[in-house]
Amino acid sequence: MGFYDDLYAEERKTRRKNGAGRLILTSLASAVIGGLLVLLMLPTLSKAGYISLLQPNQAYAQNRANAVAAVNTNSPVVPVSVSVSSATVEAVEKVEDAIVGVINIRRVTNFWTQQTGTVESGQGSGVVFEKKNGKAHIVTNYHVINGAERVEVSLPNGDRVEAKILGADPYTDLAVLEIDGSEVTTVAELGNSDTLKVGEPAIAIGNPLGLEFSRTVTQGIVSGVDRSMPVDLNSDGETDWELDVIQTDAAINPGNSGGALLNIQGQVIGINTLKIAREDVEGLGFAIPINDVKVITQQLMEHGTLKRGFLGITPRDLTSIPRYAWKQELNLPDDVKAGVLIWQIGEFTPAARAGLRQYDVIVKLDGQEINSGAQLRKYLTLEKTGGEQVEVTFYRDGFLKTTTVTLGEQGR
Known part of the structure; x- marks a missing residue:
């Protein structure tokens, strides 16, 4: 009996499956046929007025009109x-x-007519850092006002006023201008460049390419805080000064010179001065640290020039002297790698009175290593004034000696 029961059950399952399949096929066929009939009858039903057909563009226009109407009927x-x-x-x-x-x-003088006249020879930027006694003081770069017969300042409101040059210094590339303060509404807040950290935000603001793009803002980061840029003022191939700068990748372009480098608090942390412009270089801009600017601008306003301690020598970098002369002529020890050769020395100068001679090689001032004439000038300018003493360590005929010089005073 078991065998027949199983056979009966299998037959029933087969009949059920076949019935379900036929039902599904019948339903699909009916749906397809019904859809085709409706599509075929649409034009007839539309003409008879039973339904309304809209083209796609008409439908969009109708929907838009409905939306506008709904908005107009609601609140304003x-x-x-x-x-x-x-x-x-x-x-x-x-x-x-x-x-x-x-x-x-x-x-300028016209070559053909020999008549003279004045022309705008360049534009840069400046920062108002002080306002008192009815006057406003502006710091800018020396190279912005260099060679000017007259300097004018363009204010944010578009007015142009004449400026007086209170002081300027080519080595530090700074100058201070004075204008009437009646139209000056804002004085920049000066920050502290000694606390800067590499990676913090930096914002450059100035007039790139002239007044047409006045107060253009670019942003980057502080890329370096301990940078020194060699400066050759007389184009003789020898460094005359080492300018301490802040490095940034914020875009600095011609005309930005003298503008402000800001921190994220809106404080001035540097005065934009230069950039490295080469096809293979991007994002190398430099600004003079504001702490240096504070000291230098004060001297420029007081004296009109940056005074420095006067030694009375003509320095020359030891590294510019042929190497064979180090041993044969100067008798320098092998461990001497750099220094400043006294190329010339003035009679009755502070250096001469202290016993220094021509061809002595200075290696230290007050115990600080001096490797170049630029470093020597910088130390005497920023660290010393006339009347102060400086300890000079030098080599003469192979022997290390020390003397103390009472400095004179010399303005540049």
Whole structure:
């Protein structure tokens, strides 16, 4: 009996499966046939007025009209105002009206007519850092006003006023201008460049390519804080000065010179001065640290020039002297790698009175190593003044000696 029961059950399952399959096929066929009939009858039903057909563009237009009508019947439209604010925006707003344009006006002579006249020979930027006694003081770069017969300042409101040059120094590339302060509304806050850290935000603001792009803002980071740039003022191939600078990748272009480098608090941390412009170099801009600027601008306002301790020698880098002469002529020990050769020495100068002679090689001032004439000038300018003493360590005929020089005073 078991065998027949199983056979009976299998037959019943087979019949059920076949019945379900036929039902599904019948349903699908009915749906397809019904859809085709409806599509075929649509034009007839539309003409008879039973249904209304809209083309795609008509449907879009109808929907848009319905939406506009719905809006018009509801409450009036309220404009949406979005306020965008950030630390950078706030920093720029704090100082932007203290950034001015500086115009260098020179006198030139026409080659053909031999008549002279004045022309604008260049434009740069400046920062208003002080306002007192009805006057406003502006710091800019020396190279911005170099050779000018007259200097004008373009204010944020578009007015141009004549400026007086209070002082300028080519070595530090700084100058201070004075204008009437009645139209100056903002004075920049000076920060502390000694606390800068590599990687913190830096914002450059100035007038790249002239006044047409006045107070342009670019942003980057502080890329380096212990940089020194060699400066050759007389184009003789020898470094005359080593300018301490802050390195940044914020875009600095011609016309930005004299503008401000800001921190994220809107404080001035440097005065933009130069960039390395080569096809294979990007993002190498430099600014003079504001702590140096504070000291130098004070002297420029007081004296008109940057005074330095006067030694009375003509220095020459030891590294520019042929190597064979180090041993044969100067008798220097093998461990001497750099220094400053006294190429010439003036009679009755502070150096001569202290016993220094021609061809002595200076290696230290006050115990600080001096490797070049630029370092020597920098030390005597920023660290010493006339009347102060400096301990000079030098080599003569192979022997290390020390003497103390009472410095004179010399303005540049």
